[in-house]
Amino acid sequence: MRRSSEHTKTRILAAARERFGTAGYDRATIRAIAADAGIDPSMVMRYFGSKEELFAAAAYFDLELPDLSAVARDDVGPRLVAHFVDRWERDEALVVLLRAAATNTVAAEKMAEIFTTQLLPTVTAAGADDPLRSAGLIATQMLGLALCRYVLALPPVTAMSCPEIEHWLGPTVQRYLTG
Structure with missing residues (x-):
């Protein structure tokens, strides 16, 4: 019985999410993911091109941004920095995605999507003067910090x-929020 390409991609992504989640990025292999999906490894490469692109496609990360509505407006920047440091410290997969994003356009698009869809609403709710610009600038700080701390x-x-880190970067992020 023939499977549709969408069905095959769905099976591969489900297997990849499970394998990356249990084995981690480094120990997960294309062969193991293909076996989990019940397909030939060449099909994984056909649909996704590389392990990095498969990881980026399979990855969904919740930045778990806190509700900052009860935080004084002048304290939001430091709270965001503290949250991001904690989040990076707890999830090696975010670091893997950052590494992949440096050289892979699919991973870069995934990282941009994560920050755009999750950070922008938080920054808007925090009352930023220019939410789109503020979210972009905050992303530069948090991604730059992650690159320097966890990758380099x-x-x-x-x-x-x-x-x-909160002491040094908090005021900068606060300035991005309130000008």
């Missing part, structure tokens, strides 16, 4: 505690 592992940045 720059010693001065990796040595900083979370409260230190």
Whole structure:
């Protein structure tokens, strides 16, 4: 019985989500994902091109942005920084997606989508003067921090505690919100 290409892609994505979730990115293989989906590994490559593109397509990340409506407007920036540091610290898959986004357009689009769809509403609700610009600038800070801390592992940045990062970047993010 022939499967439609959409059905095959759906099976591959489901298998990839499960395999990446249980084995992690590095230990998940195209062969294992294909076996889980009940297809030949060449089909995975046909539909997704590479492991990085498959990961980006399968990845959905909830930034778990907090409701900041009860936070004083002048404290939103530091709270966002603290939240993002905590979020990056808890989810290696976000770091994997960031690494992939540096060289893969599919992963880059996924990262942009995550930040656009999730950060913009939070920034808007926080009363930013120019929500679109503010969300973009906040993303530059948080992605830059993640790149330097978790991918490049720059010693001065990796040595900083979370409260230190909040202290240094919080005012910058606050300025992006309130001008």
